[in-house]
Amino acid sequence: MDSVSIKAILFDLDNTLIDTAGANRRAIQKVEALLGARFGQDDVRKIYKGFELKLLQETYDPSGSVGIDQNTRLEQLAIPDPVQALLEDLRETHKLLLLTNGVAQTQWEKIKAVRCEELFHAVVVGGEHTEEKPAPSIFQHCFSLLGVGPQNCVMVGDSLDTDILGGVNAGVRASVWVNANGRDVPPGASARPDYTITTVLELPKILSALK
Incomplete structure (x- = not known):
């Protein structure tokens, strides 16, 4: 390894710091249970499928054209205590x-719900910018906000197509893939991570290796 120091860490939010996919599943199950007390099974299935579709669209559709009451999902979201403790420790030595x-x-509602804004030196939401991850422009904006170069940064996220590809193209010192399911990098993946971990709690060992 070269002697360039790691000064900043860029974190993804969904399925990296918070279990958004799990919260979605729990929200759908809760809605299904509530509906079951009021409607017949066939009606419940129809409403349930519609709710599930809208929730998925809301999560992945960048147009933001789908709007539903998110309270059921938001109440399921939280940053686990060990992850919060890790961020608090890292904030003492790195820009986050x-x-x-x-x-x-949608993203700001989640950020407010888990009360994590104060853990970071800056927050960048892709929907507020012309381009989102993996576009180099939004990473350059992040580097500028923190006053660091890409070689001083680590990108941590669960998506090969946005987090890892974006970090690699932006020239970060290292890309760290949070691979909770233990799956292999697909042969045709858009990018290959420098490091793979199953949880962000394993990040300190990566940072130690980069020193």
Whole structure:
């Protein structure tokens, strides 16, 4: 390894710091249970499928054209205590930035719900910018906000197509893939991570290796 120091860490939000996919599943199950007390099974299935479709569209559709009451999902979201403790420790030695794609209103509702804004030196929501991850422009914006160069940064996220590809193209010192399911990098993956971990709690060992 060269002697360039790691001064900043860029974190993805969904399924990196918070279990958005799990919260979605729990929200759908809760809605299904509530509906089951009021409607017949066939009606429940129809409503349930519609709710599931809208939730998925809201999560992945960058147009933001789908709007539903998110309270059921938001109440399921939280940053686990060990992850919060890790961020608090890292904040003492590194500049931390939260970089998340998605509709601005939706992402800010999640950020406020988990009360994580104060853990970061800066928060960048892709929906508020012309381009989102993996576009180099939004990473350059992050570097500028923190006053660091890409070679001083690590990008941590769960998506090969946005977090890892974006970090690699932006020239970060290292890209760290949070691979909770233990799956292999697909042969045709858009980018290959420098490091793979199953949880962000393993990040300190990567940072030690980069010193």
